[in-house]
Amino acid sequence: MDDARETTSPEASERVVIERALAPFAGGAQIPRHALLPVLHAVQSSRGWISKDALAYVSERMGIAQAELYGVASFYHLFSLEPSARRVLHVCDDVSCRLRGSRAIVERLSMACAPEGESRDDAAWHRSPCLGQCERAPAALRVIAGDAPTQRSLTLRSPEHAEEVFSSRNTGDHDASASSFEARQPRGALRLLRRIGVANPASLDDYRAHGGYQGLRRAHARGAAWVLRELSEARLLGRGGAGFAAGVKWSAVASAPGREKYVVCNADESEPGTFKDRVLMEGDPFALIEAMTIAGFAVGAEKGFIYVRGEYPLAAERLERAIAEARAHRKLGDDVLSSGQRFEIEVRRGAGAYICGEETALLESLEGKRGEPRSKPPFPVHEGLFAKPTLVNNVETLCAALDVIVRGAAAFASVGTADSTGTRLFCVSGHVAHPGVYELAMGMSLRELLALAGAEFSHIQAVLLGGAAGTFLRGDEIDVPLTFEDTRRVRATLGSGSVVVIDDQTSMMDVLRGLAWFFRYESCGQCVPCRAGTIRVDELVQRVRAKVPLGTWESERERLADLGRVMRDASICGLGHTATSAIESAFERFELWPDRVAKKGRA
């Protein structure tokens, strides 16, 4: 900035917090822009909000204009730019938690504690999109600001319990269920989950005792070209949702020109009903570190970032600890395993924005900007983080790649189908007896998965497969094998591996309203089709729910089809492309239009 505005004077304590957060970045002539989110996190967690003075001070220190900083901070919903209570309870009110009683909790909190967003005795609560804790729904995230800030995920067992948590001043520890993982499948069949609940996630020794670092040693012994070949031969497809061939992506980064390259782990798992990446990071953090180190070796990158969603404090904590331990034992650093490989990993935390799961939005966010998707091309493999060639894979994909290297391509592909090799993690939640993460060889049917999770088949109304951006299936469609190709055949998608079971007592229109609200709330607002389209779709869903059409029902159907088409065709990124897919699939597969329901004589 070239204007001479008054030097700002934030509270001395704020200044200390900001300086402490800036310290690790302060080596060069100027503090790099990518330090911004860590700094904003530090301010937010010390006071519970980010004041104008604090922002002005950050602006001065980082040389970024205040308006620009405000634009970034206001993008993320875990940052508050207004005075806020120190104790904040984020109550999940998304699809899975709603099916397990979150509405009663929300009602109780607003009746007995405080209206949403208002402070009472230094405490406040907000509704939140999916917190990724669906196996212990209804869930919440409790954030307490202060000198020793804490963030804890927990289950709200009842409205009474929610009330108690709201007013309690105790920080509480991480919910015990957070760290426990109960395998409901024969352990022998598990690959990605095999160490979870068995090996101590805090112990490198334990990780090694359970097969850890065999993959990296093997990679070092056989060379980068071998790793890339093995990955291609394993025909591993990305597990994040798009199903892109991992071998092709890794090879593209490896062969991209330039010395500076990055490996970025997309751990911004935010697709409603999805929590497998969280389970992997919390239960087996060293596996992700090893996988990224192999990726760095294979593509020629010396630096990796794990972008963990802000709502996953335990995962971030465990990863940080594991990285420090790996570094101390020369599993990271200048000479990894005495092989000459240089590789470092940093954990970066998101701050509440579903869109940052989109890979280019994630890169923008990592760079300290608003999480607005870039237009592609150029693709990240050519111009990614800091405009350098970048490998972006999600947690499960990286862990599966590790499995390829440990087992070898042939053994990896010995389970699954020809087009969908290996195993896949599924997150089952909603109306089932045993919600949780399940690992299945690809090709097993949805029915088999639901049986494992204890679904009552006679009462299944619908299964939402692939998350909010996925597809609804009817109770009679659950024999579909869980593969990329078979789900495509029934016009569905595995998406993120989310499987939400909805029983026949649930109003589908209530579920759809939740999804429509979700996209309206999470659209980044950059492009017109998505920003305006998600609002119009939400309004339309509300009209159907209230049975009050705008014009005729026929015109409403036309409107929904038109909105879906323009969002799929003309939005910038995947959020807009898929924002109507679940909603449209519900209208296709269920009789939800009031005029058609009436004709059939049903209420």
Next chain:
Amino acid sequence: MRSEKPKGRDGGLVQIERTIELEIDGRAVRVPEGSTILDACRKLGVDTPTLCYADNLTPVNACRVCVVELEGSRTLVASCSRKAEAKMVVRTESERVKSARKMVLELLGSSVDMSATANFENWCSRYSASPERLGTPPNAPAVIDNDLFVRDYAKCMLCYKCVEACGDDAQHTFAIAMTGRGGEAKIATEFDVSLPDSACVFCGNCVGVCPTAALQFKREHDLREAGEWDESKQSVTKTVCPYCGVGCVLELHVQDDEIVRVTSPSDSSVTDGHLCVKGRFGWGYVR
């Protein structure tokens, strides 16, 4: 990035321009490497609507009204930012394109007051868009916090142009930014402080690039409010700014013997369409 101007004037290298050939609506067209599909469309005289695009700003491809169909691409692509490649096959008037443009116009017209946007009505009739079938834009009074220009948010379509002009495409002041998210997104100063309290230097370059008149000269706003704004009565006189030695080209828009607006052509090699506070607003003495 701005379109590269041929070098050589100041002794630099004159680069040999490489060209590529692509096909648009069945017609072959040859353009310099680095051109966009929009450049190629324009070369063929294919009329392509644009709103967030400007010759003197980096394309942000946010409005999506310029989308075209590109063979081999799953979705439509924004012609303003997608680089043309050899052998591309592009369609600009297919049903998909027409339907997408119609919907974008309807989505915009139903949520933003586009009444002062050049060509908007023509495009609506060209693509049979009826924005009212989706809703009507909300009304809100303009924000008037200074004597030079007003901010009429009811007309703001969030095209990012003003942010770019204020930022690294022209002024490097960074007084405004996109803030918030989704339907709550808004172009604002930090904490929404008034412009005089912000870093704004009142160069008016944001006003110069605004396609919807969400940013308006105060005088223009007053005349519009009074129902006296009449572009048919206006004449435009080209001159050179008298203030300093840079020699910025000015276009004085005059209505009833009064300068009501000052612009600079975006293809001017001196200004790229951008001015400073004096050239933009400092003509009160003329009368």
